[in-house]
Amino acid sequence: MRTDTGQVFKLEDYRPSDYLIPAIDMAFALAPDATRVVATLTVERRQGVAAGTPLLLDGDELKLVRVEIDGKPLKEAAYAVTPDQLTILAPPAARFSLTIETEVNPSANSALMGLYRSNGVYCTQCEAEGFRRITYFLDRPDILSVYTVRIEAPKAEAPLLLSNGNPVRHGELAGGRHFAEWHDPFPKPSYLFALVAGDLGRLADEFTTMSGRKVELGIYVEHGKEALASYAMDALKRSMTWDEEKFGREYDLDVFNIVAVSDFNMGAMENKGLNIFNDKYVLADQQTATDADFANIEAIIAHEYFHNWTGNRITCRDWFQLCLKEGLTVYRDHEFSADQRSRPVKRIAEVRTLRAHQFPEDQGPLAHPVRPRRYREINNFYTATVYEKGSEVVRMIRTILGAEMFRAGMDLYFERHDGDAATIDDFLKVFEDVSGQDLSQFALWYHQAGTPHVTVSSAYNASTHEFTLEIEQSSPPTPSESRKRLMHIPLAFGLVGPDGEDLAFGEVSGATVEDGVLHLHKRRQTVVFKGLSERPVLSLNRGFSAPITLSLEQKPEDRIFLAGNDGDAFSRWQAFNTLLTDALIAGFRRMLGNRQPEFAASLGELAGRIAANASLEPAFRALALTLPAEADIAREIGKGIDPDAIFAAREALARSIATVNEEGFRQLYAELNSDGPFRPDADGAGRRALRNVLLDYLALLPGGAEFAALHFASATNMTDRAAGLTALAHRHAGTPQAVDALARFENEYSSDALVMDKWFLIQASAPGPAALDTVRGLTAHPAFSIGNPNRVRSLIGTFAGANQTGFHRADGEGYRFFAETVLEVEKRNPQVAARLATAMRSWRSLEPVRQGKAREALVSILKVEKLSADLKDIIERTLA
Known part of the structure; x- marks a missing residue:
């Protein structure tokens, strides 16, 4: 575990390396506690670099066994070595062969970076800086090398030997050992290196590319779970077809393999030709996975596959350009999912995620630009800003240029930079070149942190x-x-008439308006639409065309009208969501004044009309009826947050809506019940989503515990079963029905770790001060492991990130427990600990008492000696 060195890396300090490594041959002799790695590097001094310039190679906790140049052992005086660096003091030539033998201990590698073992399977994770835990290397993204890899291991222990690229040879060795050789013809950075060895089952298939080449597909999982990978395989084949049709991108190797492992820091990793996945995002059937799991598997399988071109064939020059591969690829997987499912519903879900995770990041101490200018620990910049906001910036480019010009720019990007380590500037330049537009002001979306705020008022002159x-x-x-510079903000809009149709208008002054998009460039703009014979209702930022906060002076009746009539599905949802948010904030204010919340009857009636409107997709109705989360309300309030008051206001509004619509909700709930075959498609998932939202409302009414218990007992799939258990555990905690359901669920799924994660999550998110004792007790449960990232995220991460009343207990005990647990996690896995700690990023928005106790917990973490670089960086920035 690396402790903090205090080094800050700055974008302006970038310079090319003195040396290149065009090729590397690696030989692994696998052993659980002492794996030998022999790496032979072809090293070239860059043109213009002085002869004798030292070669500095990165390492991390490495043990050097030997070092040779051109086959001859290097004298000790010719190099300097520590576990973290190997320096060849005076390289002998402009081009030479450097052989380095290191020894690593995969079994002891609890950080899950570099080479480690997971349930007997050897596995690697090298992004961002894990390769240096395997061998000494120029471990940076702009060093592109052709890899040839030989793996040796006992055949009984590891019959499967995989690496990047195409298989070359395999054979038997003495002593029950065997070997396999792999070659990747495409130069790649070290973070894309991968190795997997072990005893796994395989789901096999094949894909024929648009040029007629056959590609062997394999998904490797624990024996007996092959059938659970069927949906992932289907998603992979659909992804390959979609990328050919939408972006003209064909797969380029003879094989494409995916391996699912149970211990993994991330969701998945796009290693060239050998994607390694958290098994959570591969394994699924209707009895063990929810509709959300199916949708995530589809999206993440696609995301990692799409990286083959946006990340692998074209990689990033340095880690400051991380959004070049991640933000762009998130945009691509969003588009894929929108085409596979419902585009409007997918867009609403994306915006909810952005607001829940990225907006608080932008508004707190961890704010940073989409392209950061400095970092101390790169692992801490795999953030919602880089991924989700990065995707929104790409989407805005498409909005500004139009679909045809955007595709032309992407085609030029692939043509111009294939095989390059590129930058954001390279990316923007191709769109300027194809369109002739100057995107310099727009580029501020990459370079400037924070969420722009737009205020709008309107007036109609009859x-x-x-x-x-x-x-x-x-x-x-x-x-x-x-000090912030002014942004180019593209706002899609409509002027809606009484019949719900957009009104035509004549001349426009004060701003550029093209194809239904109003372009803001200045601090203040007066925009006049002429030729309107009647007053329109303004529908602004349709489709969430720009990731901004918007204060729009609008009458409640106009919002009610838009919620029922806007032709843009996102804006229709947004109008109703704004009405709900305003009502909840007013309810929160009343609670602070020791008064009961009061809600307009029209709000509940509108909810009933939306629920009953069969012309709307069930999934859309489900999203519309889902109240803003407590964290969303807190974000809108901004300061002086009392989570208990927010929770009370939200419960009161939910009960009010349920009471007004009880009869209609019960009838619709019954109509949505289907005994047909389970399908994880948009229609089936949408019907289940709407039915389960209605369940959540009806569980609040008299007899709700019995109603939820019946739903749980009669469920034929995990989506409905988990919804029933959630309604019982959250609405009726401690009742016989809730206790019985939790016990039955545990008994049935105790041997399935991924399903038990749902059991942990449901209890960790149950509201109320008793949640802390529940979570504390569950850390001792046999199914919980503090060394497994999935278990930690499901219990501890959910408690801190999703349980506003339990975590933010007024006595501060939730913060104290969290600090203690984060430090325990850090002893094994600093990266997971640091990501957990980001749950404290909004502590300054709390009311003073909670704020003080949260700060005490953060300071207690910082006082620990030899804190890892990952965790120290997050805590210091959170306290700054």
Whole structure:
């Protein structure tokens, strides 16, 4: 575990390395506690670099066995070595062969970076800087090498030997050992290296590319679980077809393999030709996986496959350009899922995720630009800003240029930079070149942190037939950025008439308006639409065309009208969600004043109309009826947050809506019950989603425990079963029905770790101060392991990230427990500990008492000696 060195890496300090490594041959002699790695590097001094310039290679906790140049042992005086660096003091030539033998201990590698063992399977994770835990190397993204890999192991222990690229040879060796050789013809950075060895089952298939080449497909899982990978295989084949059709990208190797492992820090990793996945995002059937699991598997399988071109064939020059591969590929997987399912529903889900995770990041101490300018620990910049906001920036480029010009720019990007380690500037340049537009102001979306805020007021002049908008943009200060520059903000819009159709308008002054998009460039703009014979209702930021916060002066009746009539599904959802949010904030204020919340009857009636509107997709209705989460309400309030008051207001509104619509909700719930075959498609998932939202409302009414218990007992799939258990554990904790359901669920699934994660999650997110004791007790459960990232995230991560009342207990005990647990996790896995700690990023928004106790917990972590670089970086920035 690396402790903090205090080194800060800055974008402006980038310079090319003195040496290149165009090829590397690696030989692994696998052993659980002492694996030998022999790496032979072809090293070239870069042109213009002085002869004798030292070669500095990165390492991390390595044990050097030997080092040779051109086959001859190097004298000790010719190099300097520590576990973290190997320096060849005076390389003898402009080109030479450097052989390095190291020894690593995969079994002791609890950090799950580099080469480690998971349930007897050898596995690697090298992004961002894990390769240096295997051998000394120039471990940076702009060093592209052709890899040839030989793996040796006992055949009984590891009959499967996989690496990147195409298989070359395999054979038997003495002593019950065997070998396999792999060659990847495409130069790649070290973070894309992968190795897997062990005893796994295989689901096999094949794919024929658009040029007629046959590609062997394999998904490797624990024996007996092959059938659970069927949906992942189907998603992979659909992804390959989609990338050919939408982006013209054909797969380029003879094989494509996926391996599912149970111990993994991330969701998955796009290693060239050998993707390694957290088994959570591969294994699924209707009895063990929810509809959300199926959707995640589809999206993440696609995401990692799409990286083959946006990340692998074209990689990033340095880690400051991380969004070049991640944000772009998230955009691509979002588009894929939108085409596979429902585009409007997918868009609403994306925005909810962005607001829940990225907006708080932008508004807190961990804010950073989509392309950061500095970092101390790169693992801490795999953030919602880089991924989700990075995707939104790509989406805005498409909005500004249009679909045809965007595709032309992507085609030029692939043509111009195939085989390159590219930058954000390279990416923007191709769109400028194909369109002729100047994107320099737009580029601020990459370079400037924070969420822009747009305020809008409107007025209609009946005598002149003019509709006027007064628009102002601003960006609040963020760490290290007190002054903000003005952004180019593309706002899709509509002027909606009484019949729900967009009104045609004449001349527009004050802003550029093209194809239904209003472009903001200045701090204040007065936009006048002429030729409108009647007053329109403004529908703004349709499809969430720009990731902003919006203050729109609008009457409640206009929002009610849009919620029922807007032709843009996202804006229709947004109008109702804004009404709900406003009502909840008002309810919160009343709770602080020791008054009971009061809600307009029209709100409940509108909810009933939305629920009953069969012309709307069931999935859309489910999203519309889902109340804003407590964290969403807290974000909108901003300061002085009392989580108990927010929870009470939210429960009161939910009960009010349920009471007003009881009869209609019960009838619709019954109509949605289907005894047909389970299908994890958009239609089936949408019907289940709507039915389970209705369940959540009806569980609040008299007889709710019995109602939820019947739902749980009669469920034929995990989606419904988990919904029933959640309704019982959250609404009726401690009742005989809830206790019985939790016990039955545990008894049935105790041997399935991924399903038990759901059991942990449901209890960890149950509201109320008793949740802390529940979570503390569950850390001693036989199915819980503090060394497994999935178990930790399901219990501890859920408690801190999703349980507003339990975690933010007024006595501060939730914070103290969390700090203690984070430090326990850090002893084994600093990366997971650091990501857990980000749950404290919004501590300054709490009311003063909780704020003080949260700070005490953060300081207690910082006081620990020899804190890892990962965790120390997060805590210091959170406290800054």
